[in-house]
Amino acid sequence: MDMDTDVVVVGAGPVGLLLGCELKLAGAHPLIVERLAAPDPTVKAGSVNVASARALDRRGLLPQLQAAQEQLLAQVREFIRQQGGGDGGGATRLPRFAAHFGGITIDGTRIDTDDPALADLGPAGEVLAVSQQAVEAMLAAWAAELGVEVRRGVTVTGFEQDEEGVTVRLAGGDELRTGWLVGADGGRSTVRKLAGFAFPGTDPEITGHQAMVDLEGGEKLGRGWQATDTGVFVNGPMPGRILTVQFDGPPADRDAPITAEELTAALRRVTGEDVTVTAVRSATRFTDNARLAEDYRRGRVLLAGDAAHVHSPFGGQGLNLGLGDAANLGWKLAAVVRGTAPDGLLDSYTAERRPVAAQVLDWTRAQVALMRPRPYERALRSVVADLLAGTDGSTHMARKLSGVLQRIGPADGHPLVGSAAPELFLADGSRLADHFHTGGGLLLRLSPQAPDVEGYADRVRTVTASCPGRPGTAALLVRPDGFVVWASDLADGTADGLSEALTTWFGAPAAA
Structure with missing residues (x-):
């Protein structure tokens, strides 16, 4: 059957949008369908991590990230001013890697930024305070620039896959024929359920609220994360943002409208203060339901983002985990579509991303444990807080x-292989990230003795440059998602392993 498109991506949140852009950049033709008629304005994650910022930097989106961060910091300064903290002028930037764990704030000034793992991150390493809404907006603009088609108000009701493709049924009776289907449609994914992916995990025990509100008595609450005898709450870091966590079980109805009265009751119970929510601008309920798909692929159907893994939202890990899925999957699936993918390339998606998600789920479970208002957990929280207060x-x-x-x-092997490429400032004034804006792999030759390759011009660009800050490195082979798959130092300067790395990740060379 003729195909309407190479890949149908279900969900136009940040994960679906980034995946669509990655597919388009790598030569595939995606179609994104979204059941909502407009972007969801609900308050969600408030930060990106270094891995996400670097992934977006590699696609030329660093200026947008920096602008979004400055906009959010302006809100932080206004919140500090409203809370009686002066003009907030000190909040001109955030400490690098500022974060919390279970509501225990990590003091950014105590972090050893000379640690090798935190070095060579480039300007993207200075980006942190970017909201999920801002990420979604910049990705939507990039998708439009690339010509990625996004159809809103479209609901998927079913699909059937065969050896050649997937027939996707839409509400209203329309159908789409596609080579591949990706569910990026959130934690209650229709694609995951219809495809029959196993989704084991742990049941929810908490009820959380996050909201943007108008609040009377907010000056009584102080700033930041605070643990009480009845739960945990957050006030800030921008005007009107509140978060509460209660430990008396999950909500009776997660889908019921969230009222000012419900938020007021949650705040008063957790804080013990006589505060009142007078208006709700944006609100959501959440739990600590934690589940992970046993595989991210069933035939021609794949999962990404919350469709593949759900957990509590503490620290914005869900956004960052999903962006990592999209960056990993996009170029691989496009290579399959183009017919250049080596055997097993698509299977490496689950193999690489699922262990990362499993670790995140355990870290979010640990955070919930530290937040519980019982004597044993409070004692453990005190011990962990002491450990986190030191530099180590x-x-x-x-x-x-x-x-x-x-x-x-x-x-094993070269220390760079398997890790994200370090940010390199090249002698011509460019950064390594600048050479990934158009996608594809990259062979970076930093020495005249470095090897060259033939037969991969359609998949791997070769850049010959010098890098004064990296005198010992001769060459790097980097995947489209920024991971190093081969490296050579001047001490050996050979091409040993380069051919194998090329065929493993980019397929057979083109015929001469």
């Missing part, structure tokens, strides 16, 4: 939460 503890947490420790394979 703060630095370890920064490495974990920032995503810089993510790898695509075991740490």
